[in-house]
Amino acid sequence: MKYKSQKVAYWAFALSMLLIILQITYGFIQAFAHLGYDGLHEWIPFNTSMAVHKNLLVVWILSGFMGAAYYIIPDESDNELFMPILAYIQLGALAVVGVIAVAGFHFNWWEGRKFLEIPRELDFLVVVDVLLFLFVILMTLWKGKQRTTTAMILSVGLLAAALLYLPGMIWFDNHALDSFFRWWVVHLWVEGVWELIMGGILAYLLIKLTGVDREVIEKWLYVIVGLTFLSGILGTGHHYYYTGAPSYWLIVGGIFSALEPLAFMGMALFAINMYNKGEKRHPNKTAVKWTLGTAIVSFAGAGLLGLAHTIPQVNLYTHGTFVTAMHGHLAFWGAYGMIVFAIITYVMPNVTGRKIYNNALGNYAFWISLIGMLGMVSAFAAMGVTQVNLERRLGLDFMTVQQELHPHFWVLVITASIFTVGILLYVWNFMKYGLPTDEAIGMEDEFRTI
Amino acid sequence: MLSKKQALLFFLGGTILFSIIFIAMSIDTVSKGIPAHTHEENMTAQVIHGRVLWDENNCMGCHTLMGEGAYYAPELTKVYDRVGPDVMKAILTSKVPWAPHGRKMVAYGFSNEDAEGLIAFLKWVGEIDLNGYPATPPLKNRLK
Structure with a gap:
């Protein structure tokens, strides 16, 4: 690393590691409840495990994004983070709010709004926390020696993500209106501004890992995020087909969401082409794997599996079934889980100064988690198709149908166990790196592309 | 060949254009479409009371409503027509978990007033124009 303050990234990543393990634990509680083993029902009923599983996902990914920004922005703007103490406070506060929210879910303190279950009282704390984060990032950028396209795209994405949280905080007496604006947050996050964040991190990694000229990478970054918004904004319509909104959303949502895979295909082709074009090879091969992996798996999960049920005539039967879970799992893992793992894999040697990046552990973590997740998605696909028919x-x-799904749930439990092994290996490797140290400052030259 | 500036213009132009279209459509949907489709004039205080309870107890953490939620418990959009208010009230006021095929629902033990609010809310949802959702199962009549 170049700057001492980049060490903050480590703590954001450590929080992500902790939360993903908790998220997976609650996922298993859900799978077993589906199979009839609901011994925890008194303490952790299904709606609690569901709220925890979904919200931990959001928080660990956001924490990963924050860590990425705390590492990338100082590097790109050639400047120490602005008041790093605020960054530590912000991360600590995020962890505390997260713990309170998750604990509250066990005591009926929540809102019944998928992905946005955090009660409004805590929403205000989330807003303050995110404002603090943005303050540090934007001030660093402002005071920096340079403002690169990569840093700007990443920052605009983070700023837009914060702004889009606000429509989800308005109360509506009309349930259909509440649902309408809930998707302003959730859809415009995951199929909009989060892709900006992902694109920014991906571009940074490609610049570092392939040695291709920044101007070329950043030009294509604009094209990709342009395609994202071109399709993704009106693609929001695919959530409005059958939720009380007018029928014009069937046409607009159908057409534009069918175009959404283009952005992800662009991202995959972009990453592969840049990798092939790059004449230099970075020694951190595991980071290269995660970087290419996220670009390709997000195309499969978010792009193709989304397309599989986005046409209104198909969605009429698949809406509200496990087909959605199939798409959701590979989309979130491919696009957002894997990009966070990619940046962590790249950053760890740089902040700890330990060059253990090409060990077997890191390699197995990549392949085992990928195989496990593909197995889980196949299980969800089998459930979805059975349920729909x-x-x-x-x-x-x-x-009656739920009981017919049991064999697929057993496959889910087995494949999720494989996925978990991959994740645990990754976390173990993370721990092996040890804590970040000032001695790693200036060592980055040793890790450059050769 | 595309220059970086042209790429930036493509990004900004597309984003601004489609944001404007999206916001214009959203204004129409929020001001006219949803109030008409949901028969907002039928949203009585009782319906809103039920809506608050639906939200406070995170019912969509297990059920789906208008196809949205979790896939652990049945879709409730047409539950009023399907099972009727008496059965709904019995389930909602029960002090022991309702457990069809062994799958447990939390025993909420709602008061009469709360149960009636939730029933009114679900009846109101059942009357929303959902563009044909949930569809009548097309192969049902082929079963012999």
């Missing part, structure tokens, strides 16, 4: 097409009773 039996319940939605043949009209069998909900619970």
Whole structure:
């Protein structure tokens, strides 16, 4: 690393590691409840495990994004972070709010709004926390010696993500209106501004890992994020087909969400081409794997599996079934989980000064988690197709169909266990790096592309 | 060949254009579309009371409503037509978990007033124009 304050990134990543393990734990509680083993029902009913599973996902990914920004922005703007103490306070506060929120979910303190279950009282604390984060990032950029496209795209994405949280905080008596604005947050995050953040991190990694000229990479970054918004903004319509909104969303949402895979395909082709074009090879091969992996798996998960059920005529039968879970798992893992793992893999040797990046542990973590996740997604796909045909097409009773899904849930438990092994290996490797140290400052030259 | 400046213009132009279209459509949806589709005039105090309870107890953490939520418990959009208010009230006021096929619902033990609020809310949801959702199962009549 170049600057001492970049060490903050380590603590954000450590928080992500802790939270992903908790998220997976609650996922297993859910899977077993589906199989009838709901011994924890009194203390952790399904809606609690669901709220925890979803919100921890959001928080660990956001924490990963924050860590990425705390590392990338000083590097790109050629400047120490502005008041790093604020960054430490902000991360600590995020962890505290997260713990309170998760604890509250066990005591019926929440809102029944998928992905946005955090009660409004805590929402205000989240807003203050995010403002503090943005203050540090934007001041660093402002005071920096240079403002690169990569840093700007990343910062605009983070700023827009914070602004888009606000429509989700308005109360509506009309449930359909509440749902309408909930998607302003959730959809415009994951199929909008989070892609900006992902694109920014991806561009940074490609610049570092391939040695391709920054101007070329950043030009294509504009094209990709341009495609994202071109399709993704009106693509929000695919959430408005059957939720009380007018029927014009069927046409607009159908057409534009069918275009959404283009942005992800662009991202995959971009990463592969830059890698092939780069004449230099970075010694951190595991980081290269995660970087190319996120670009390709996000295309499969967010792009293709999204396309599989986004056409209104198909969605009429798949809406509200495990087909959505199939798409959701590979999309979140491919696009946002893997990009966070990619940046962590790249950053760890730089902040700790330990060159253990090409060990077997890191390599196995990549492949085992990937294979596990592909297995999980196949299990969800089998559940989804079975559910759609039996319940939605043949009209069998909900619970009758649920019991027909048990074999697929066993496959889910097995493949999720494989995924968990991959994640645990990754976390173990993370711990092996040890704590960040000032001795790593200036050592980055040793890790440059050769 | 595309220059970096042209790429920036493509990004900014597309984003601004489609944001304007999206906001214009959203204004129409929020001011006219949703109030008409949801029959907002039927949203009584009782319906809103039910809506608050729906939210406070995170019902969509297990059920789906208008296809949105979790996939652990049945879709409730048309529950009023499907099971009727008496069964709904029995489930909502029960002090022991309702557990069809062994899958437990939290025993909320709602008061009469709360249960009636939730029933009114779910009846109101059932009357929303959802562009044809949930569809009638197309193969149901082929089962012999």
